[in-house]
Amino acid sequence: RLGQTDGRRGFGSSAHLAELIDSPVILVLDTSGVSRTLAAVAYGLAHHPAAPAVDAVILNKTGSPRAVDELREAFAEIGLPVLGAIPRTKNLVVPSRHLGLVPAAERDQARAVIDAAAELVSKHVDLDAVLTIADAASRLATNPWSAASEVAKVDGRPRISVAAGRAFTFRYAETTELLRAAGCEVVEFDPMNDPQLPSGTDGLYLGGGFPEIYAEELAANRPLLAEIRAAVGAGLPTIAECAGLLYLSHSLDGVDMADALPLTSTMSPRLTLGYRELVAESDSVATRAGEQVHSHEFHRTTTEPLTSRDAAQVQPAWLVDAATGRREGLASPSVLASYQHIHWAGYPKQAERFARACAAFAEAGRRWGPALTEQRIPEPDLRHHGDAQLRPGLVDLAVNVRSAPQWLLEEIGGGVERWTGYPDSRTARHTLAERYGVADDALLPTAGAADAFTLIARTFPDRKVLVVHPQFTEPEVAWRAAGHQVRRLILRADEGFRLAPERIGNDADLVIIGNPTNPTGVLHPAEQIRGLLRPGRIVVVDEAFMDFIPGERESLLGGEMTGLLVTRSLTKLWGIAGLRAGFVAGD
Known part of the structure; x- marks a missing residue:
């Protein structure tokens, strides 16, 4: 969240822009956890030598009427008008994740949130006063930017396919404006759903987005991945920024991607963020060696070259911030x-060169063969369970449908009088709490472990959920049904399906893992799972099969359980899955 004067040494900040266009300034101030001190902050901004004058303020996320009155009085003392006080509300929360807010294109309810915000603002802000201040702005003595004046047109109207959809939501608007001005036809396609590139594609633009969130869906579209691999190999002019780079790599966190570039990519706990000064290391489809440009870098992934691949056809793209000596791309x-991320409005020659390369590709009539052998991988059926594969002679270790001991069935059945009243879980809660070494109020009996997943998913909304796979699919079903956006971390078979904590990252604030894991049988060390805990994060551990482990070693039940929720099934070991019984424990 950037403030008024935040930029690269102030350059490009809101204050800088306001000065450039001689615009009035109305401060919108978050009042959370602060009172009269906020007026002192506003006074400092209003009189800061590197910031323009402030005309008024709007108070945001306000509390009680008394708190608002206190703030209004404080601003009156420094002579700044308050145009409105917008109360805090849970209905306008925009979810975020590892790279900031979730884009509107990924949220079906985004329009409803905007409408609700508009209604709230119109009710609590003096919009006539806002318009009066805005009308005082000076008229700009300049001509509007025009893409047509920045680039020369190419012949042939080459068709450029631009990645869109939920996985590719970020690109500068001027990018496509410049390409159209250069005489190109711009056509969008969805790498998650479209089985092939638009017909007649002469160029490919893959912008920013979140392929790490949709890696499985992108990987499932094998026909498109195969075609893009073939197209890039055939020399199709291609620009790939950030998400596009990951999409063209061999794999992303172990999930197969297009394999069009000799590198692999993985999630990283470290955020890479900043404005960059670049020098082109070599000629490319859009750049010339030695050219200097400015860019923006923002990601939580890293890439490694594939040394086993012939990389003679590609060279490093950029020298990043020369003093660091870092080469990238x-x-x-x-x-x-x-x-x-390069804003082509500042470097229109790159757009023009790309357009010319696409036109030349079209004129040469170069094409690539269709990938006839590739089929789309169907979406996993999260409600498909292991007992569906049970055949005569096979032992079912998924739900254990072998006959339960007769003595147990008799004990459970009891006399008819036990079935005439409503259940009271207090005795069961106390007995289970005593058995597993937790406090009574830290344990809740549930109708099986699946019921516990549903309760947790609905109790903690707006979480950044990560499910560690392979594992039982019901947790993911529960969190998706509760409206959460779920990211998967798929452990690698070549690493024995061992937990790799560094691949989880810092952004996930609710992590779900099975221990021991179904269906791999891997038992993760308890201390390794505890190592996932951090302030604000909940770790849910499915221990449905823990009582199959002698001594239940590595169980996280008992002791310090802050941030932990452990779910258990009470029926699997005994072959009574039809009786829904389990519990969740933790703090």
């Missing part, structure tokens, strides 16, 4: 792929 006569 890949470049070739037909490709520019890197983490760097």
Whole structure:
């Protein structure tokens, strides 16, 4: 969240822009956890030598009427008008994740949130006063930016396919404006759902987005991945920025991608963020060696070259901030792929070169063969369980449908009088709490472990959920049904399906893991799972099969359980899955 003067040494900040266009300034101030001190902050901004004058303020996320009156009085003392006080509300929360707010294109309810915000603002802000201040702005003595005046048109109207959809939601609007001005036809496609590139594609633009969130869906679209691999190999002019770079890599966190570039990518706990000064290391489809440009870099992934692959056709794309000596990205006569977001409005020659390369590709009539052998991987059936594969002669270790001991059935059945009244869980809660070494008020009996997943998912809304797979699918079903956006971390078979905590990252604030894991049988060390805990994060551990482990070693039940929720099934070991009984414990 950037403030008024935040930018690269102030450059590009809201204050800088206001000065450039001689615009009035109305401060919108978050009042959370602060009172009269906020007026002192506003006074400092209003009189800061590097900031323009402030005309008024709007108070946001306010509390009680008394608190608002206190704030209004404080602002009156420093001579700043208050145009409104917008009360805090849970109905306008926009979810966020590892790279900031979830884009509107990924949220079906985004329009409803905007409408609700508009209604709230109109009710609590003097909009006539806002318009009066805005009308005082000076008229700009300049001509509006025009893409048509920045680039020369190419012949042939080449068709450029631009990645869109939920996985590719970020690109500068001027990018496509410049390409159209250069005489190109711009056509969007969805890498998650479209089985092939738009017909007649002469160029490919893959912008920013969140392929790490949708890795499985992107990987499932094998026909498109195969075609893009073939197209890039055939010399299709291609620009790939950040998400596009990951999409063209061999794999992303172990999930197969297009394999069009000799590198692999993985999630990282470290956020890479900042404005960059770049020098082009080599010629590419859009750049020339030695050119200097500015960019923006923003990601939580890293890439590694595939040394086993012939990389003679690609060179490093950029020298990033020369003093660091860091080289990043890949470049070739037909490709520019890197983490760097470059605003082509500032460097229109790059758009023009790309358009010319696409026109030349079209004129040469170069094409690639169809990937006839690739089929789309169907979506996993999260409600498909292991007992569906049970056949004569096979032992079912998923739900254990073998006959339960007769003595147990008799004990459970009891006399008819036990079935005539409503259940009282207090005795069961106390007995279970005593058995597992937790306090009575830290344990809740549930109708099986699946019931516990549903309760937890509905109790903690707006969480950044990560499910560690392979494991039982019911947790993911429960969190998706509760409206959460779920990310998967798929453990690797070549690493024995061992937990890799560094791949979880810092953004997930609710992590779900099975221990021991169904269906791999891997037993993760308890201390390794405890290592996932951090302030604000909940770790849910499904221990449905823990009582199959002698001594139940590595169980997280008992002791310090802050941030932990452990679910248990009471029926699997005994072959009575039809009786829904389990519990969740933790703090």
